[in-house]
Amino acid sequence: MRRIVRKWIPIFIAVTACLLTLGGYMFPQTQLGEYRDQLIEWAVIIGAFAFVLGLFNIVMVHGKRASSLGKGWVYSLVLLVSALASWVPPLIEGPSGKMTDKMFEYVMAPLGASLAALLVFTLTLAAFRLLRTRRSPWSLLFIVVVTLTLLGSTPIAGIEWLSDIRSWLIGVPGMAGIRGLLLGVALGTVITGLRVLLVHDRPYSEY
């Protein structure tokens, strides 16, 4: 009985949901389309509830550390205060209130932009040291391609012809590589879906 409850009932639910959703995409004008939409709605609700669980988990873990004055308790305290500060205004004013907008505009956006700027500096330094780390023909090719792409991405007066080279680099070898990646991802997705559908993989169960 325990085996039925823990193994076969989850398998039945998962396979049924998979088949209904798949059938809803194949025959969207039938009743299967409505079942598909209903199942997706349930998945959205469950996904939203996962965020609530994540919030409680963070509060419990860092609250325990801050209360016990464990290692890094100051950071845990800052995290709890920040979470509380960003949680309360949307509850009062809604998700598009003034406090929320100002928080995004004056706190999160500058911090995010600063991190992105640091990424530019890090990548530039890595390119500067490239040949010291790895001296090979492929490193020289990488430098040439990056040079053409960067200079071609901005219409600098006098070297507009570099834009055509950049377009060719992105449109031919770049697209070939990206398509290869997309095809690989698509095949992997299909195989993963089939394995779940054929009960070869059971990510929803421990048995």
Next chain:
Amino acid sequence: MIYCPNCGTANRKGSRFCSECGKSLPSTGTRCPMCGTINPVSNVYCEACTARLSPMTSAPEENGKGDEDQPLRGTPSSTVPLDEAEAEQTARASAEGPGSEDWLEALRESADEAGEREEDEDDGQIEESAQPPNQADLPDWLRDMGPVGGERHRSSGRGAFWLSEDSGEETASEEGQAENEVGEREDSPDEGRRRVASGDEGALRPDGEAADVPDWVADLRERTDGASTRPGREPSAEEEPLKEEAEVGHSQAEQAQDEEIFGERPKLEESPRWLSELMEEPPADRDAPSISTEAPPADNELKESPRSADMPDWMQQLRPRGEARRDAPRDAPETEGLLRGLQGLIPPASPGIESPSLDRASSPVVPSEVIRARAELLQSLLGHSASSPRLAVGKERSGSAARPVEQWLVAIVLLVTVLGMLLFPLLTGETPQLTQPGGGSEAPQLYEIVNALDSGDEVLVAFDYGPPEADELNGVAQPVLEHLVDSGAGISIVSTRPDGPPMAAALMGEIADSSDRYRLLGYRPGAGTAVSQLLAAADERPTLLLIVTTRPGALQRWVEQASALYGDQLPVIAVGSALLQPITSPYLDANAGQLRAAVHGFREAASYEALRGAVGEATQRLDALAAGHIAIVALMIAGAVVHGLGGAGGRGS
């Protein structure tokens, strides 16, 4: 699954650390000390490398004896026979001594009396069984078979015809000889037991009359004894000593048995062939070092083998092989306690285990040429190791000193370039014209699609970017969103990121003069599922789908779900960062048709602004962006020249 004792997280079987809190997980098996493989607890040997998982522990120490005196588990105890007469005498003497428990003494006496009674009863039973049974007591089927039991043996001439025909005179003469032998040995009952221990078939006969021997035993004896007891057959030269020995009296036979057990120089011609070869050929590796626990046998010990002619083949196979067993210490009688005076209750300790493989392991290792070359190389490296670390440390110090210089150089060049382009108009009042926007982009196609919208059309805008990407994407999306607002079409904004709606609200607040020009539908969790739900839950199919994102995954989800639900009926356009351009290129292909047009980065956004005849944020930043690109390319080339021309370095060199 292994559940973490700290946080309770279910971890994959075989995990060593918790995937949630990182604490060590309890192992559910036995870890191999050699390769680290987790084996089931019941395993004795490792499944991966066959190493032994549980040590060969010795028996628990008793009476203060060390491990070397204790037999190892699983090894048979010594097979050295006990001198029963001596043991019995010692036991009786100890039992009669002072301090003996009364009940134990009484128990011994009662046991002795019971043993004597049992012997008498056995004799009586043998005599009774020798009496002919009453014919009336026999069943019909047994009576028809003729005389049975001792009656036939008492008079073999009246035996059954089927038995008489087979045995004939040989059986009669053999039984007569057996009676003589039994009669000789009735005087010493202990001799029979000794002969059993030494393998003499004669000892297998019961101490009774020869007529008591069943016919099947007699038949078996006839076959095994063979020609040695068969009259009329001349013994061979090898059998002659045996014949002579069979005629020796009781004292000599007993002495021979003692010599077999406790050793005497045997005759060479009486030894088996394998032992004769050992005796004739001295051991070749006598001088080789051995780590065997057994002492090397001496010449005299090799010659002290029992005479195999007195033992049948099956008894020879059971004979103790090791010479050490012969020399194994006898167990001494117990000196205290309730078992004082008794001997033979605890098996004597085995001096060790014979391990012939250890003799092979003691052979000297002959290194191969490869091993010898490696050893010489290691020796040479160790000899020159004094100077090498200094050079390595000096090189490392010079490298570590150059790193901050390079970091400051890159940082200063980037800052001066970008800040110079931004501050130049403020200082000089003129805008540097490094770029000429326009051309070479998808901006015209996207402009045409947006320009074709009417006020009654509904545009679904997906805001899938957050604050880190807002600095670039706000400037890229602004001209397109302004064009949408100016077209009068209805705008519905959704997002699959929790920080998407605030970013959309902030940007649309700058673009639109009123919040009535757009609808903010909020955030939907669930990634691809949310995209499908958002597209399917729309009241009416949107006229256009605009994707604003910087992440390839989000772009793929929206394009693929829209194509799956609506196909070509819903045109899809995208606005993204310059990083997204290689990702969107497959969808922009004319054959695919999944993405009608896209604008990437400040360059194409500046082209879009140029098409609309406005100078926006993208056009203003384009010159600073170009200067930054030039600075990055210059730094990269400078680094390549410096590190490429100077010194050796890198794994590829």
